[in-house]
Amino acid sequence: MSVVYKKSKLLTDTPFHYCPGCAHGIAHKLVAETLEELGQEGNVIGIAPVGCAVFAYNYFNCDMQQAAHGRAPAVATGVKSVYPDKTVFAYQGDGDLASIGMAEIVHAAARGTNITVVFINNAIYGMTGGQMAPTTLEGQKSTTCVYGRKPEINGSPIKVAELLATLDGPSYIARCALDTVKNIRAAKAAVKKAFQNQLDGKGFSLVELLSSCPTNWHMSPLEAMKFVGGEMTKIYPLGVFKNID
Amino acid sequence: MSEKKLMKGNEAIAEAAVRGGCRYYFGYPITPQNEIPEYMSWRLPEVGGVFIQAESEISAINMVYGAAGAGGRSMTSSSSPGVSLKQEGISYICGAELPCVIINMVRGGPGLGGIQPAQSDYFQAVKGGGHGDYKMLVYGPATVQEAVDIVYGAFDKAEQYRLPVMILGDGMLGQIMEAVTLPEMRKPGDIKVPEWATVGTHTGADRKIINSLYIEPDVLEALNRTLYARYAAMSEAETMVEEYRVSDAEVIITAYGTVARIAKSTVDILRAAGVKAGLIRPITLYPFPSATYRAAAKKRSVKEFITVELSMGQMVEDVRLAVNGKKPVKFYGRSGGNVMTPEDIARFVTEGK
Numbered sequence: 401m402s403v404v405y406k407k408s409k410l411l412t413d414t415p416f417h418y419c420p421g422c423a424h425g426i427a428h429k430l431v432a433e434t435l436e437e438l439g440q441e442g443n444v445i446g447i448a449p450v451g452c453a454v455f456a457y458n459y460f461n462c463d464m465q466q467a468a469h470g471r472a473p474a475v476a477t478g479v480k481s482v483y484p485d486k487t488v489f490a491y492q493g494d495g496d497l498a499s500i501g502m503a504e505i506v507h508a509a510a511r512g513t514n515i516t517v518v519f520i521n522n523a524i525y526g527m528t529g530g531q532m533a534p535t536t537l538e539g540q541k542s543t544t545c546v547y548g549r550k551p552e553i554n555g556s557p558i559k560v561a562e563l564l565a566t567l568d569g570p571s572y573i574a575r576c577a578l579d580t581v582k583n584i585r586a587a588k589a590a591v592k593k594a595f596q597n598q599l600d601g602k603g604f605s606l607v608e609l610l611s612s613c614p615t616n617w618h619m620s621p622l623e624a625m626k627f628v629g630g631e632m633t634k635i636y637p638l639g640v641f642k643n644i645d
Numbered sequence: 646m647s648e649k650k651l652m653k654g655n656e657a658i659a660e661a662a663v664r665g666g667c668r669y670y671f672g673y674p675i676t677p678q679n680e681i682p683e684y685m686s687w688r689l690p691e692v693g694g695v696f697i698q699a700e701s702e703i704s705a706i707n708m709v710y711g712a713a714g715a716g717g718r719s720m721t722s723s724s725s726p727g728v729s730l731k732q733e734g735i736s737y738i739c740g741a742e743l744p745c746v747i748i749n750m751v752r753g754g755p756g757l758g759g760i761q762p763a764q765s766d767y768f769q770a771v772k773g774g775g776h777g778d779y780k781m782l783v784y785g786p787a788t789v790q791e792a793v794d795i796v797y798g799a800f801d802k803a804e805q806y807r808l809p810v811m812i813l814g815d816g817m818l819g820q821i822m823e824a825v826t827l828p829e830m831r832k833p834g835d836i837k838v839p840e841w842a843t844v845g846t847h848t849g850a851d852r853k854i855i856n857s858l859y860i861e862p863d864v865l866e867a868l869n870r871t872l873y874a875r876y877a878a879m880s881e882a883e884t885m886v887e888e889y890r891v892s893d894a895e896v897i898i899t900a901y902g903t904v905a906r907i908a909k910s911t912v913d914i915l916r917a918a919g920v921k922a923g924l925i926r927p928i929t930l931y932p933f934p935s936a937t938y939r940a941a942a943k944k945r946s947v948k949e950f951i952t953v954e955l956s957m958g959q960m961v962e963d964v965r966l967a968v969n970g971k972k973p974v975k976f977y978g979r980s981g982g983n984v985m986t987p988e989d990i991a992r993f994v995t996e997g998k
Contacts, residue, residue: 409848413981445715445845457854463843465714467735471707478711478719481669481695486845504707511714586647591726 408432409441414458421621423611423628424452424520425579427491427516427581430584434592435462438599444487445479447472449501451493452526463524470501473508487598489516494535495525498558502534505564505606512569512603515550516594519529519560519578522611530616532595537635542616557635561608565641571602573642577610579628583638587601590640649826653790655680655819657827658748658812659688659794661793662720664828666800666836667746668694669719673727674698675702676760678750681722685698692830702727706734706747713743714855716842719798724768724816726757728922729774735809736775739872740860744803746796747781747811750819753982761982762816764902765906769957770813770930776953778869778878782883783811783931785901789823791928794898796922797828806841806879808872813930815955817903817984879932886934894923896994897941900953901962902925908953910987921946922994930960940965950974953990 410432448456450469457464499506576587594605614622699705711717753759786792857867915922952961
């Protein structure tokens, strides 16, 4: 019998705490498989955020640091200062990265710090129970915009990939979606490119992954995936926004 | 060979940190400590270290968190408003049990305050300016030489107790130029990477995790007890205090840092005028040398304590706790960046104003 699929060695055996239909598990798998394929086992330090992925330090089979809310890029910068030859990545959600941690991500990108950031955009604060995120879509309901996000009150969604792509520092900025097999395969390629850039010393790279949150969107997992592909991609178009060779 | 040099306080402290093994510095400009990041920006690359000017104090302290968690000897420096911004990170560093060195060249507050010397961050430093139960090892050096000696050994203390060491200076200490004997450069081989550090090589059961999240109440309480046991051991081993002309003193003046130098002159002025004055100078502000005050308060000869600070009265509360009502504890302070003269203190002692 031949093994056609097995869990990546870069994931521990700890069961994920993520809700059914949440895309964090897919994103974790992509990161772990990529690190393994790039031969980085035993050469990685990951940074966990505050938010749904706060327990990422239990899941990735490598040395991990848990950062204060939004500060993962700064923590990663500190780690990379000590170990420029180790692979360092930050894994962040949209509240963490695009709200409280906006300064940290912009300046890590502007410095061109040679780290990889995996950015989960699910348009909501998941861990705290469904509050409005900087990425919440116009009209989308949350517990802090119960009638739907209104631009005149709440502002408009922040497009992180486009924003960071205006900077000279990043080597690679892409946005993918985790809603279909095809898109997940494309996301895997983007994550791999982002880590390969770090190995090649090209500087800062980030992959934004459009993700689902059935629990706080009050949808079934299937409806949530359709929302990612149908609604989120209208505001957050998929593609490569920066690619320096 | 150790060498004697005339150096500005901030620069001497930076050089002492480098010689003590500091290789990673992250900071943000703020007066009156700018000479520290400026010095580090060219000095650290000379010794294979890394200097990064962060986008904020918040980012700087979190870079320290990351580098310290990776086992690098890491440091930041700032002044009062900037140190307020660092408090979140300091709490996380304490929760994650990471060693680092933090310099606060205190300026007047609250708010943006002023840029002149002050001691109004005492509470923040010794009571815990961030959230949660934690302490740091806090020194209040009085001279550039003392600051150099403390900073040189600070990384060892930070690693021994796995907590931040804070140097609570002020604008005077940072800006004054004094002759200092610099210690020798620590040999790289003398400094070991701690076994708990995330060096990137671990997998499976050997993984290292730097973390301050403990979702189980019993586990978090156990951590707090561990930390406080460590603070208790630190109090036993690390408390430092200087006593000057205290043995027959009737009036005990007490002050720390640069103010203690002014107060020392006051003691001599008063002694010359026939007043039996002495000085207790805490060198560690946490742990606080309470036993020294308790012993002095018990002495029949001691009539009163006078706490002198560049604040509206902060350390005086720890003095009162230590004296515990046995003798009167008076307070004389200046604030806003004003500095008292030895004569000002002498007048307060003799005339009460």
